[in-house]
Amino acid sequence: MRRAIDTLFGRLVVIVIGMLVLSHVAWFAIIRFERDNVQTRFAVEEAVFLVEAVRQHIANTPDQPLPPRVRVVALASPDVPRQPDEDMPPPLQRFVEDLKDRLPDGTDVRLNEPGGPPSVWVHGAKDSGWIVVPVQPLRPPRSRDRMLVWLALIFSTAVLAALFGAWQLQYPLRSLAQAVGRFGRGQPTPPVPERGPRELRQLTHGFNQMVREVSQTESDRAVMLAGVAHDLKTPLARLRLRAEMMDDEKMRDGVVRDVDSMAHIVDQFLVFAHDRPDGSEPVPVDEQCERIARAYRAVSPGAQPIRLKLEAGPSFALPAATLDRMLSNLLDNAHAYGAPPVVIETRREAKGWVLSVSDHGKGIAPDDLIKASRPFVRLDPARGGSGHSGLGLAIVERLARRVGGECEIGNRAEGGLQVAMTFPFDIATQPVEERRSGPQHEERVL
Template identity: 85%
Template sequence: MRRPIDSLFGRLVVLVIGVLVLSHLAWFAVIRVERDNSQTRYAVEEAAFLVEAVRQHVANNPDQPLPSRVRVVPLNAPDVPQPASEAIPRPLSRFLDDMKDRLPDDTDVRPGEPGAPPSVWVHGAKDAGWIVVPVQPLRPPRSRDRMLVWLAIIFSTAVLAALFAAWQLQSPLRSLAQAVGRFGRGQPTPPVPERGPRELRQLTHGFNQMVREVSQTENDRAVMLAGVAHDLKTPLARLRLRAEMMDDEKVRDGVVRDVASMAHIVDQFLVFAHDRPDGSEPVSVDQTCERISRAYRAVSPNAEPIRLALEAGPSFVLPAATLDRLLSNLLDNAHAYGAPPIVIETRRGANGWVLVVADHGKGIAPDDLIKASRPFVRLDPARGGSGHSGLGLAIVERLARRAGGECEVGNHAQGGLQVVMTFPFDIATRPVAERRAGPQHEERAL
């Protein structure tokens, strides 16, 4: 199952959101602490200014009344607050400490009575009484809803901008990863646009150059192989004709068999070198499997019939020529190297249509499985005869990938070789004209 967190974009999203959450929480905490400190400093400066103003007023204009909420109380007045004997709130304690630091050292500073309007009582060494001045509330009742709303707006804007930047960064990487996947499956790979950071552009440029060089090498090899195989068909036909004219029946039959084996190898070369998409009409895979099974039974009536487990239904279709070549190569390989019964299975899988061909022979050694589908590789040197060139499984893999599918070669639990081919569900809806257009059409579509 594909998890979004495994992708580069998913991890960038988690990283960006995590960083933004931490930064906004830190910003919120710093703003709150700085706001409290600013309020305390402002309240201290305002109270100290009022105390000094009262002192000057008493010294210069003792007969003039004081402003509202500002008064001078005698030292022995009954309402003078006592020094705090219990723990007081931290904001008030910090205010009193800052107030004492702001005033001379011998100044006594006391808070007003709880429940009354906020005030501070100050008595200096030269004061005739207590100077009472109002102070601002150290923690004014402010609603946090507005701050949280602005915080949410800023956070959402930052997340959207960061996600857009992350998408811009990972989009070229995703295109390159898709192109690498297509190239690894042997499918036509159009050039990837070179965009993004400098290092990514350099990587994309190197990949495009590698694809061009590999494609050119493949084309040169295919042209050479097809030319050689095509040129051999004429002398082989003449050699077969001359063999048919031999008098010795035993020698004639041996030469004819050898010529037939060579012709089969040449045909395999031509199929392997053919690199154009199959433009034949799609046919039902289940019906074709039944038809080929009956044909093999008619050719070898004494052999054990091919077992069929066809569950895909009429929706599973493949191009006729591709399907015939797939089944003929796999069945020839199973009859030559495997053991009966041979089983053909079709079904609807989780990721696409599945076509399986299996036998019950010895299978392939686990160490040789990775080499099984390589061209011109014979896992058993004794298999060189009978017209086998080491291209059977290589042709199957190339045909399956050219049709948009995947091919997996392995041994099944009951013993024997098993070839599992998986094709996308939409293969039945692809128009024939699109398949005939080949790689150029796919490049334009992309």
């Protein structure tokens, strides 16, 4: 099961959002703390200014009235508030301490009793009474903190910009990963645009160069192999014609068998060297498996029985020529080296359509499984004289990858070799032009 967190973009999103959340929360805490400090300092400066102004007013113009909410109270007045206690909130304690620091030594500072307008009472050593001045509330009540609104707006904008940047960063890498997957499956791989950071451009450039060199090498090898195989067809035809004219029947039959084996090897070479995508129309795999099994039985009456187990349904379709070549090679391989019955099975799984061919023989040694699909590799030296070139499974794997599938070769638990090919669900929906340019339960014995 694919998870979004497993992708590069998903992890970039998690990192970016996590860092933005952490930074915004830290900045919010710092701004709130600094705002409280600034508010306290402003209130202290305002109170000091008013106290000094009242003192100047009393000294210079005692007969003039004081401004509203500013007054001088006698020392023995019952309205004088009591000394501040230790249960005072921290902001108010900080305000009183800062105010005492700004006033002369020995100044007594008290706050108005709760319930009345906020004011501060100041009595210095030279003051004849208490100077009462208003102060701004340190924490005015607010229905909504606007800072949170601005923080949410800035955070949303930053997240969108960061996600766009992360997408721009991972998009070239995703294109490169898709091209690597196509190249690994043997499908045509067009050059990947060289975009993104310098290191990614260098990586993309190296990949494009590697694809060009590998494609050129494969093309040269395919041309050479196809040329040799094609040039051998004419001498083989002449050799067979001359063999038919031999008088010795035993020698004639031996030469004809050898010529037929060589012709079969040449045909395998031509199929393996064919490097163009299959442009034939897709056909239902279940129906085609039935036709191939009947045709195989008709051509070889003494061949091993073929058992069909077709469960995929009509939605599973593959190009006709590719399907015929894969099944023909697998049936030839099973009949030559396996044991009856040979089972052709189709089914639908979570990861795609599955087409498998298995037999009930001895299978392949575990150490040789990795070499089974390599071209020109014969796992049994005794097979060399039977018209086999070691290309059967290699052709099957190449054909499966060419149409976007994967081929897995392994031994069955009950015994025998099984070749399972898995194809994506959309393989049959691809238009013919795209494939040319790139890439009910039933069981019976026939």
